[in-house]
Amino acid sequence: MHREFHQQVQTELDAMADKGTLKSFQHLQAPMDAHTRMEGKGDILIMSSNNYLGLASEPSVIEAGKRALDEYGAGTASVRFICGTFEIHRDLEQRLAAFFGTERALSYVACWNANTGLIPTILGPDDVVISDELNHASLIDGIRLASKTPRAIYRHADMEHLAEILKEHSGARRKLVVTDGVFSMEGDLAPLDRLVEVCREHGAISLVDDSHGTGVVGKTGRGVAEHFGVQDQVDIYTSTLGKALGGAAGGFVASSAPVIGLLEQASRPQIFSNALPPTVSASALEALRVLDENPGRVAELQRKVGFCRQLLAERGYEVNDHPSAIIPIMIGETAKAIEASSALLDKGVFVTGFGYPVVPEGTARIRVQVSYAHSEDDFVRFADALDSVMKG
Numbered sequence: 001m002h003r004e005f006h007q008q009v010q011t012e013l014d015a016m017a018d019k020g021t022l023k024s025f026q027h028l029q030a031p032m033d034a035h036t037r038m039e040g041k042g043d044i045l046i047m048s049s050n051n052y053l054g055l056a057s058e059p060s061v062i063e064a065g066k067r068a069l070d071e072y073g074a075g076t077a078s079v080r081f082i083c084g085t086f087e088i089h090r091d092l093e094q095r096l097a098a099f100f101g102t103e104r105a106l107s108y109v110a111c112w113n114a115n116t117g118l119i120p121t122i123l124g125p126d127d128v129v130i131s132d133e134l135n136h137a138s139l140i141d142g143i144r145l146a147s148k149t150p151r152a153i154y155r156h157a158d159m160e161h162l163a164e165i166l167k168e169h170s171g172a173r174r175k176l177v178v179t180d181g182v183f184s185m186e187g188d189l190a191p192l193d194r195l196v197e198v199c200r201e202h203g204a205i206s207l208v209d210d211s212h213g214t215g216v217v218g219k220t221g222r223g224v225a226e227h228f229g230v231q232d233q234v235d236i237y238t239s240t241l242g243k244a245l246g247g248a249a250g251g252f253v254a255s256s257a258p259v260i261g262l263l264e265q266a267s268r269p270q271i272f273s274n275a276l277p278p279t280v281s282a283s284a285l286e287a288l289r290v291l292d293e294n295p296g297r298v299a300e301l302q303r304k305v306g307f308c309r310q311l312l313a314e315r316g317y318e319v320n321d322h323p324s325a326i327i328p329i330m331i332g333e334t335a336k337a338i339e340a341s342s343a344l345l346d347k348g349v350f351v352t353g354f355g356y357p358v359v360p361e362g363t364a365r366i367r368v369q370v371s372y373a374h375s376e377d378d379f380v381r382f383a384d385a386l387d388s389v390m391k392g
Helices: 003-019 059-072 087-100 111-122 137-145 159-168 192-202 224-228 257-266 278-293 296-314 334-346 376-390
Strands: 035-038 042-046 104-108 128-132 151-154 175-180 205-209 236-240 251-255 326-332 364-369
Touching (some): 087 251, 104 111, 104 257, 111 257, 128 159, 137 175, 151 159, 159 192, 175 192, 278 296, 296 376, 326 334, 334 376
Parallel strands (some): 205 236
Antiparallel strands (some): 035 042, 104 251, 236 251, 326 364
16 A cells, blocks of 8 residues: 555645535435435435436336336446447437437436537547536536647637637637536526527537536426527537436437437447446436426426525525526635535535535535425525524
8 A cells, every 4th residue: 555645645635624625425314305314414404406306206206217127127237339228228318309309319327428428529639619617517527538629718608709719710620619508506597599699600519518407497397498499409418317307317418310320439438338227217217208298397396496586585695596496695715605504404404515626716605406396485494594504
C-alpha cells in the first residue's frame, strides 16, 4: 500500500471538513416518496428528490419491474452486440422515440453515458461544439471527450452571443449547439424557440438534454421543446429515466434513425456497457404508459409547483418564476448552505444544500424540488421549518 498517497487524500478530506463543505450521505430505509424513512432520522419529508411525478413508488411501476425480473432474469451479463438485447429494451426505445416524436431512440445505463457517448461520436476535428455556460457536468464532460473538436461557450441563454459564435465558425462541417432544457441549479428554461431559430439560420445542429424537463414541463410532460412548441425542430434529445420516468436509472438519446444507427456502431459507452437491467426497462416503460394515459398528473404537478413558489414568496424568499419543478433558495456561502440543510434535516425535512464546485463560489443554495406526491400541507411544513432555520 502506498501509505503517503492515502494520507494525502485523507488530508484533502479533512480540509473539506474544516471548511464545512464536506458532503454527507444519508441512507433511506423505505421507498422514495414525498415522505420516507431515513436511518437515524426516522420519518422525514423529502424536498430534494427528482421524483417529479411520484412514480418511483407507484405500485404499477414497481410491479412491472418485478414481472420483468421473473421473465428476463437479472440481465444479459454482457454487452448488447455480444449477447443480444432483450425485447423489453426494444419496446422501451420505441416508446421513447414515440414520446419525443423522433424516428428512433437508444437507451444507456445513465444519461451521463448518453451524453459522453453521443458528443464525441458525432463530432470530429472539422466541426465545432458550442455550449451554454451553465450546462450540466455530463454535457461538459461529453464535450471534453470530443478532444479534437474546437469548442466555444456562449453566455447563459444569450442567443445573440450564440449567433455571434456561430458566425465565427461558419466554415465548420458540423456546428453542434448543446444546452440543457431545464438548468438543474437555476431551474430556468433554455429559450428553445429562439435557439432552434438561431440554429436554423446558421446551419447548426441542436442538442437538448432535457433530464429535468421530461415529465415536468409542457402540457403533456414532453419537456421544454413542447413548452415552446418546437418539439419537431430539435435535432437530438438526451434525457434520463432516473428522475420523472420511474426514478431508477438509465438515460437515452432520441433522434433520427441515422444518428441512432451511428451510436449503435461507434458510441463507446453503448458498445462496451451492458444494457439496462430488464427491471429498470420495464419500470420505465410502465412510467411512460402512466404519463401518456394520465396527462393530468403533469398539470397537477405544475399546480403544486405554483403553490410552493407562491408560498415561499409570501414568506419573503426570493424565488424564480419558471415552470420547472426546481426552486433554488440562495444562501451564498457553501458552508452556510450545508449547515442550513443539516439544520432542516434535524427538523425532519430533507433538502440538499449545493455549493462550490457544483455552483460558483458565493452562489450556494438550497435546491427545492417539487413532486406530484407532495401535498399542500407538506409545503407549509417545509416553509415553517425553513423559517425557523433561516429567520430564527
